[in-house]
Amino acid sequence: MSIPEDHIAVEIDALARAARAASRQTLSLPTATKNAVLARIAALLAEKKLAIQKENAKDVAAARDQGMAAAMIDRLTLSEAAFAQMIRGVDEIIALADPVGAIEAMRVRPNGLMVGRMRVPLGVIAMIYESRPNVTIDAAALCLKAGNAVILRGGSEAIHSNLALAAIIRDALSQEGVSPDAAQVVPTTDRQAISRLLTQEENIDLVIPRGGEGLIRFVCERSRIPVLKHYKGVCHIYVDKDADQEKAMPIIMNAKVQRPGVCNALEGLLVDEAVAAEFLPKVVRELRQAGVVVKGCPRACTLSADCLPAADGDWGREFLALELVVKVVAGFDEAKAYIERYGSQHTETIVTENYSLANRFIREIDASAVMVNASTRFNDGGQFGLGAEIGISTTKLHAYGPMGLEELTTRKFVVFGEGHIRA
Amino acid sequence: MSIPEDHIAVEIDALARAARAASRQTLSLPTATKNAVLARIAALLAEKKLAIQKENAKDVAAARDQGMAAAMIDRLTLSEAAFAQMIRGVDEIIALADPVGAIEAMRVRPNGLMVGRMRVPLGVIAMIYESRPNVTIDAAALCLKAGNAVILRGGSEAIHSNLALAAIIRDALSQEGVSPDAAQVVPTTDRQAISRLLTQEENIDLVIPRGGEGLIRFVCERSRIPVLKHYKGVCHIYVDKDADQEKAMPIIMNAKVQRPGVCNALEGLLVDEAVAAEFLPKVVRELRQAGVVVKGCPRACTLSADCLPAADGDWGREFLALELVVKVVAGFDEAKAYIERYGSQHTETIVTENYSLANRFIREIDASAVMVNASTRFNDGGQFGLGAEIGISTTKLHAYGPMGLEELTTRKFVVFGEGHIRA
Numbered sequence: 001m002s003i004p005e006d007h008i009a010v011e012i013d014a015l016a017r018a019a020r021a022a023s024r025q026t027l028s029l030p031t032a033t034k035n036a037v038l039a040r041i042a043a044l045l046a047e048k049k050l051a052i053q054k055e056n057a058k059d060v061a062a063a064r065d066q067g068m069a070a071a072m073i074d075r076l077t078l079s080e081a082a083f084a085q086m087i088r089g090v091d092e093i094i095a096l097a098d099p100v101g102a103i104e105a106m107r108v109r110p111n112g113l114m115v116g117r118m119r120v121p122l123g124v125i126a127m128i129y130e131s132r133p134n135v136t137i138d139a140a141a142l143c144l145k146a147g148n149a150v151i152l153r154g155g156s157e158a159i160h161s162n163l164a165l166a167a168i169i170r171d172a173l174s175q176e177g178v179s180p181d182a183a184q185v186v187p188t189t190d191r192q193a194i195s196r197l198l199t200q201e202e203n204i205d206l207v208i209p210r211g212g213e214g215l216i217r218f219v220c221e222r223s224r225i226p227v228l229k230h231y232k233g234v235c236h237i238y239v240d241k242d243a244d245q246e247k248a249m250p251i252i253m254n255a256k257v258q259r260p261g262v263c264n265a266l267e268g269l270l271v272d273e274a275v276a277a278e279f280l281p282k283v284v285r286e287l288r289q290a291g292v293v294v295k296g297c298p299r300a301c302t303l304s305a306d307c308l309p310a311a312d313g314d315w316g317r318e319f320l321a322l323e324l325v326v327k328v329v330a331g332f333d334e335a336k337a338y339i340e341r342y343g344s345q346h347t348e349t350i351v352t353e354n355y356s357l358a359n360r361f362i363r364e365i366d367a368s369a370v371m372v373n374a375s376t377r378f379n380d381g382g383q384f385g386l387g388a389e390i391g392i393s394t395t396k397l398h399a400y401g402p403m404g405l406e407e408l409t410t411r412k413f414v415v416f417g418e419g420h421i422r423a
Numbered sequence: 424m425s426i427p428e429d430h431i432a433v434e435i436d437a438l439a440r441a442a443r444a445a446s447r448q449t450l451s452l453p454t455a456t457k458n459a460v461l462a463r464i465a466a467l468l469a470e471k472k473l474a475i476q477k478e479n480a481k482d483v484a485a486a487r488d489q490g491m492a493a494a495m496i497d498r499l500t501l502s503e504a505a506f507a508q509m510i511r512g513v514d515e516i517i518a519l520a521d522p523v524g525a526i527e528a529m530r531v532r533p534n535g536l537m538v539g540r541m542r543v544p545l546g547v548i549a550m551i552y553e554s555r556p557n558v559t560i561d562a563a564a565l566c567l568k569a570g571n572a573v574i575l576r577g578g579s580e581a582i583h584s585n586l587a588l589a590a591i592i593r594d595a596l597s598q599e600g601v602s603p604d605a606a607q608v609v610p611t612t613d614r615q616a617i618s619r620l621l622t623q624e625e626n627i628d629l630v631i632p633r634g635g636e637g638l639i640r641f642v643c644e645r646s647r648i649p650v651l652k653h654y655k656g657v658c659h660i661y662v663d664k665d666a667d668q669e670k671a672m673p674i675i676m677n678a679k680v681q682r683p684g685v686c687n688a689l690e691g692l693l694v695d696e697a698v699a700a701e702f703l704p705k706v707v708r709e710l711r712q713a714g715v716v717v718k719g720c721p722r723a724c725t726l727s728a729d730c731l732p733a734a735d736g737d738w739g740r741e742f743l744a745l746e747l748v749v750k751v752v753a754g755f756d757e758a759k760a761y762i763e764r765y766g767s768q769h770t771e772t773i774v775t776e777n778y779s780l781a782n783r784f785i786r787e788i789d790a791s792a793v794m795v796n797a798s799t800r801f802n803d804g805g806q807f808g809l810g811a812e813i814g815i816s817t818t819k820l821h822a823y824g825p826m827g828l829e830e831l832t833t834r835k836f837v838v839f840g841e842g843h844i845r846a
Contacts, residue, residue: 024763028787101786107808113797115807118785122819201643205819220624226649226820247842254844340447362541362837363524364451374536374840383845384538384836385530396545396628396833397649398821410819413807414785417797419670421677422806 008188012196015151015184016203019124022181023149027121031098033176034145040172041141042090045083048168053078055164056133063157075131076158086137089388093141096387099406100147103414113420117411121147123205125408126197127390128153128219130211133161139208140169140183142390146408149182151204153197155211156189163187191218198223210391228403230394232318233263233346235376238335238361240352241274245282247373248351252283254375255349257290261320263392264347264379268315269326270335273299276328280304284326292322299328316342332357339365345394347371347379368394368401431611435619438574438607439626442547445604446572450544454521456599457568463595464564465513468506471591476501478587479556486580498554499581509560512811516564519810522829523570526837536843540834544570546628548831549620550813551576551642553634556584562631563592563606565813569831572605574627576620578634579612586610614641621646633814651826653817655741656686656769658799661758661784663775664697668705670796671774675706677798678772680713684743686815687770687802691738692749693758696722699751703727707749715745722751739765755780762788768817770794770802791817791824 026034045052056078063073078086099119106116125148127139136152143150154162162185170180186193198207201224208228209219216229237255239248255266271280276299284294284304295314296307310325317325329335339348349371350361358372369379379402381389386404393399399407449457468475479501486496501509522542529539548571550562559575566573577585585608593603609616621630624647631651632642639652660678662671678689694703699722707717707727718737719730733748740748752758762771772794773784781795792802802825804812809827816822822830 024789027789109806109808113801113806115801120789123789220647224643226818228820244842250844251840251842258845366447366450366543366546367835369836369838371838372840374838374843375845377845378536378538378838378840378843379836383532383536385532395649397651400833401836410823412790413792413802413824415792415794415797415801417674417795417801419667419674420797420801421673422681422798422800 008190008192009196011188012186012193013200015186016124016197016200018181019149019151019184020203022179023121023123025179026144026147026149026182027123029147029178031100033178034098034147035094037144037172037176037178038090038094038141040175041137041169042087042094044168044172045087045090045137048164049083052161052164052168053083055160058160059133059158068157072131076133076161078133078161082134086134089134089138090141093145093388096145096405098145099409104411111420112418114416116414118414119406119409120412122408122410124149124151124203126151126153126204126207126225128194128197128207128209128211128215130155130215131158133158133165135210136162136165136185137169138388139390142388142405143408144182146405148408151184151186151197153186153194159189194219195222198225201225208391226397228391228393228395228399228407230263230346230392232344233265233392233394234267234316234318234342234344235264235347235349235379236268236270236339236343237266237349237351237376238270238329238332238339239272239275239279240332240350240354240357241272242354242357243272243275243279243351244353244373245275245279248279249283249286251349251351251373251375253286253290255377256287256292256324257322258375258377260322264376265320266376267317267319267324268342269324270329270338271300271326272335273328273330276300276303280326280328287324290322292324294324294326296326297328300326303328318344332360336364339367343367346392347376349374349376368392431613431615432619434611435609435616436623438609439547439620439623441604442572442574442607443626445602446544446546448602449567449570449572449605450546452570452601454523456601457521457570458517460567460595460599460601461513461517461564463598464560464592465510465517467591467595468510468513468560472506475584475587475591476506478583481583482556482581491580495554499556499584501556501584505557509557512557512561513564516568516811519568519828521568522832527834534843535841537839539837541837542829542832543835545831545833547572547574547626549574549576549627549630549648551617551620551630551632551634551638553578553638554581556581556588558633559585559588559608560592561811562813565811565828566831567605569828571831574607574609574620576609576617582612617642618645621648624648631814649821651814651816651818651822653686653769653815655767656688656815656817657690657739657741657765657767658687658770658772658802659691659693659762659766660689660772660774660799661693661752661755661762662695662698662702663755663773663777663780664695665777665780666695666698666702666774667776667796668698668702671702672706672709674772674774674796674798676709676713678800679710679715679747680745681798681800683745685800687799688743689799690740690742690747691761691765692747693752693761694723694749695758696751696753699723699726703749703751710747713745715747717747717749719749720751723749726751741767755783759787762790766790769815770799772797772799791815
């Protein structure tokens with residue numbers, strides 16, 4: 001699938017222009033039409049399952065030949081369960097309220113002019129992602145529901161699967177009278193295609209990369225288009241001296257153990273020195289019993305024989321595994337300084353019964369989600385009530401935290417006058 | 424003021440790091456402290472006026488020596504009027520409500536977890552601007568009021584003025600116990616300094632360029648940090664066949680003539696063919712009488728002898744002068760297609776009494792402000808009730824349209840639990 005570089009440029013430019021043209025149609029589609037497209041996608045997924053799985057099998061076979069790790073092959077495979085989940089995901093997006101067209105904060109100015117803000121689609125969104133072909137359906141469904149056109153660029157390892165899924169989406173669009181260019185898969189797996197895509201600031205409004213840090217940095221360094229991203233989740237829990245330890249223990253266990261491989265899992269535990277002697281040995285013991293490797297500061301290691309000494313590189317590390325660091329701190333200020341230094345602005349929790357300290361934590365800690373007495377695992381679009389999410393942003397522009405349908409829109413000003421002129 | 428390149432890199436990196444450190448203090452400053460800083464800035468501006476004007480005179484003299492155009496020298500000069508306006512601007516920002524800390528949309532999830540969104544400062548904002556030294560005060564005051572640290576990089580032609588104004592701001596910060604690094608002026612005028620600044624994505628959260636298209640493109644092409652910008656304002660008015668011509672005439676005159684050199688002035692007039700024979704000659708005559716050069720399509724030229732034939736390059740041009748294009752269109756669809764092709768997503772107005780067409784225009788036209796029966800000149804933070812504005816964004820991420828205090832903030836999630844864990 002390698003084609004000459006100038007050919008790629010021509011092809012990508014045409015694709016971006018076609019997306020822009022389609023976005024002019026999708027921006028004002030009625031909700032009923034968008035839902036009808038999504039319902040057809042769900043129906044076609046069920047209908048064409050065998051054909052899609054056949055294409056998927058080509059990707060899986062190639063991945064095996066190349067010696068891809070079993071976990072990666074697992075993510076690549078469109079199993080029965082993965083298929084059912086894809087279809088359920090589309091149905092859930094159909095059920096979400098359409099944010100487009102809502103007018104917020106309509107006010108009358110002193111001169112009688114009415115000024116409000118209307119939610120409108122962003123326009124054209126480029127998704128750049130790796131391995132999981134189900135993202136093709138999830139991302140397209142969310143972008144289309146919010147009235148956007150979408151350009152999909154999955155990993156080369158999933159190209160056959162992604163093209164088959166894209167064909168379904170385009171069929172569904174056509175059948176409802178919507179331009180199929182509202183959802184396009186970049187047909188080449190050449191990385192030049194990404195670089196070229198990232199220069200199309202006239203025709204693409206937003207880029208969302210999803211994948212490893214390498215992919216995200218590649219995108220950020222080249223993009224002239226705004227990027228929403230999150231690099232990593234290095235989440236902490238601070239157990240204050242006024243913590244209810246009965247609450248602290250399950251929160252910590254849940255945050256670390258329930259699903260250690262995800263971005264909102266706990267990676268660092270901070271314990272106030274006033275309660276460390278009592279609480280730290282208990283929590284380390286429980287963590288060890290759950291199979292967690294606990295690495296601590298010298299004081300933590302003194303308090304608990306189950307603690308291994310942490311290496312310099314362990315502080316601020318995203319383990320994504322049954323492993324974490326524990327540190328004894330002198331109080332709130334040291335915990336805050338630690339989080340400022342090692343946190344990734346993802347999720348930070350304080351466990352405390354102290355009202356004023358909880359308020360300070362909420363106000364002063366800079367992260368996409370700051371929590372009191374709750375597991376870090378709650379930082380998730382579904383858990384927060386946003387519905388399906390397209391990612392979690394740890395940068396602050398436009399969206400900070402989980403991004404749902406609303407984050408795939410923006411607001412324009414609408415003005416109703418009666419012949420108003422400016423004095 | 425030329426210094427070696429590696430020295431610039433070291434200096435800029437240190438400056439960005441200092442800004443980040445200061446932003447950790449400013450993010451949770453009480454409103455009273457922020458207002459006290461601003462009040463001191465206003466007081467010091469009055470107190471040190473002569474000293475600042477002396478520094479400004481150096482810039483003005485250098486600009487004269489270099490043969491700078493009179494209009495540019497005018498913008499560079501801190502006259503008595505400009506000084507009074509700067510001080511009044513700071514007072515207006517003191518009077519604005521502080522958006523930081525407000526919690527919106529607090530909801531109780533089915534499991535009892537409370538989830539809301541708190542307005543928080545963006546962090547560190549870099550302003551890159553040209554010529555007008557008053558931007559140093561306006562931008563710093565707005566950024567500080569919203570709890571941000573700010574890095575200011577004005578034009579080389581205003582360097583003495585900007586350093587003198589920055590000294591005032593830093594004095595005011597110190598006197599109120601706030602780190603003076605919350606407002607820093609880049610001390611070198613070397614363009615390498617901008618390039619280096621734009622790589623500091625770890626320590627700068629947002630870049631706002633203000634100036635000519637050249638400066639804005641320079642910034643966009645190099646920045647790894649999100650940029651809020653507007654390239655140009657190519658605004659249109661569409662006079663529908665159902666327009667109240669008594670309203671249309673003053674709206675058009677106001678939009679074109681009241682202040683032709685600004686981004687929300689009218690640049691293109693579209694007239695429905697059904698009313699063109701009646702309305703077009705009248706409006707062209709009025710425009711001509713006000714000194715406006717009117718360039719039209721062939722049909723417009725046939726209808727009015729005062730119309731000059733438009734050249735190809737006139738369509739979509741930002742004249743910023745007493746000049747505009749007029750085109751006869753077959754109706755709404757042609758007007759919409761024209762705006763899609765030639766508009767700059769700034770401000771678009773329809774003049775009509777037709778309810779359904781007004782609704783279609785509002786919904787289907789993609790611009791930061793869409794208006795019915797009102798002058799395009801209203802697209803302005805003050806006119807929209809946002810208070811002082813830091814610019815107008817014509818890109819859609821984060822802000823679309825005038826940007827006030829609120830657009831200098833973002834929202835993080837705040838979560839209140841009672842020992843909640845995820846199932």
